[in-house]
Amino acid sequence: MEAASAHEGTRESARIGSTPLRPLRIRFDGRSVRLWLKLEAGNPYGSIKARTAHALLASLEANGELTPGRRVVESTSGNLGLALAGLCAARGYLCTLVVESNTPRSSIDQMAAYGAEVITVPEVSGGRTIDARLAVVAEILAQDATAVWTNQYTNPANPGVHESDTAPELARAAPEEGWDTVAVAVSTGGTLAGISRYFRRHMAATRIIAVDAVGSAALGGTAAERPFKLAGFGSGRRSEFIERHHWDHVVRLRDADAADACARIRNRTGISLGGSAGAAVLASVLRAIRDPAARELVCVCPDSAEKYTQLLPGRPAGAGRADESIAEALELLDLAQPDETLPRERAHA
């Protein structure tokens, strides 16, 4: 990864990126489509947020705001916090992370094991927990002159690293005829904005699918209650990075349907996906059903399932039935088979 070699980093920084791409094949209606899963759990600290955390710290180091002895502060649903905790420990910064009650316990324990201070805010009704987290960050910044906010919500380094690193990795591995679609779930929107900016310039035929949670305000609209809320998927606030031209299709999914997709993929293929990854895969299948020309679909899979207690072997109890079109897509996931094709760059290696 370019950013890692530009900044004398830790061993962990150097291992960020170049994550695996695993193809699955689904045959239906006389067609054959391939879903390519970009497995970001392969990063240090188990998620795509290793890329973001590294880029955020590097940006503050580069502009002189972050110097030894200072305290990094961030609001996080879990993944970014864990990566920041690890990287701060390696670089000698203090670290305070503001999380919420549905942040996975194991992530909090690992943050603390890296020496981070973890503050948990209780759930606020109406999808406003993020405001409570940000209020705590503001308090810390007001009280501690050594505190520096990485600010994943507005720092251009967030989309920047996906434009400079994540997207080119996807593009290099594309089949000869390119990707038909790339599906990205949104929270801050950094991943989607960065990938879209790159694809619009270098692979303009690829259609971008933005995947958001029902009840999220990440792409606009009002935040609402989300039963079975999955950490890292959607947001109580509109993304500061995403502009309307960044996506071609938007798919809004209920958390329970994303969890159901994760369960089916795991049962069928053994691949473990976190909720936002399951959402990206399910959204891609919905797209494939609607668009008979779509054959090669790549899905950004931010993390795996292990730390999420909501991700059970089946559909979450009490979730009710999926809507008809979603149910059809979920059933197609039961037909998914691991495919032997190698990503292009590896096949040519």
Ligand SMILES: Cc1ncc(COP(=O)(O)O)c(C=O)c1O
């Ligand atoms: C599991 C998971 N999926 C998706 C995302 C979304 O990434 P972004 O903030 O770039 O939109 C995050 C971010 O926290 C995440 O942790």
